[in-house]
Amino acid sequence: MTLLGLLEGGPSHGYELKRSYDTKFSPDRPLPFGQVYATLSRLQRDGFVVVEGLEAGSGPDRKTYAVTEAGRAALDEWLAEPEPPEPHLQAVLFTKVVLALLSERSAARFLDLQRAAHLDRMRSLTELRREGDLIDSLLADHALFHLEADLRWIDLTESRLDALAAEVSG
Amino acid sequence: MTLLGLLEGGPSHGYELKRSYDTKFSPDRPLPFGQVYATLSRLQRDGFVVVEGLEAGSGPDRKTYAVTEAGRAALDEWLAEPEPPEPHLQAVLFTKVVLALLSERSAARFLDLQRAAHLDRMRSLTELRREGDLIDSLLADHALFHLEADLRWIDLTESRLDALAAEVSG
């Protein structure tokens, strides 16, 4: 869907889309080329894009894609809909805590280690947020807020470990 | 890994593991049987579990699995390691906002809708938290904290939409 969105700004080809995606949305983790071309094939298969033509650029030919009406409609729908807010109640942190309690391992130690890892990550994100551009800093803030949420949950859970142990084993 | 963890409490078979998993970890969304048996096959393939025997229970035969030493070691490692704290800077909410800005759609309207959806979900989670047992309420709290994190980010982003628009288009 994100590739479709980028394509809406004007016809383009895989290589350029990947570049655009990386700088605009994922400065951290570049999108693998394999996935780009695979996704474009699927978008084409589903009628959301069409191949507009082959252009000779600098190097190999470029296969330019353009969004269709169906593609624009799909994008419209996707962008208008809010994301499902945490639909499934499930969390890996919770799972590890419960499994630790069930097996005589120390859940408290795990929570402490997790808190330390989170705090460490928060420090580096805070730096990125100061030094980066607005995109970096908004993404960093997003991650920071969620790490803080985890920290709150870790504290809460730690304070209720005894009750949890009782409920889980019982 | 969670199935492996449940199995550590004592040999068991697929059906029972699924039941146990559903009540202990995912009261919301039951684990499909297909995935249970597929996962058990993989655990066996990887040498983490072995088939201990066939028992005739009430109904069809039960294929009981037991954790091996290698399985216990893998579990140990997994439980001891903290989860990678938000490793990739990326977020669907952010993506939608940027795409909206790039395409003359209203990012502010999207953020408002998203906030409304989040608030709605938070209301039902708050109820669950009051009425459910400790497991339900810890899972609800986890989700609630993360929804709050999103709300904070939504407010922040909304207040910087103009600057974002400038940076993204430029």
Next chain:
DNA sequence: ACAGCCATGTAACTTGTTACATGATTTT
């Protein structure tokens, strides 16, 4: 007789991940 639960699995499909293959152009 029939519904529902116990219990196991396969098959088809979709997506993501990683690695590999190819070859031209531009820069050093």
Next chain:
DNA sequence: AAAATCATGTAACAAGTTACATGGCTGT
């Protein structure tokens, strides 16, 4: 001459999702 960049793709593998197939036992 070598390295980086431009540009496209395939192949192998792994995992999740849904649906289907099978059949015995239990309760009404």
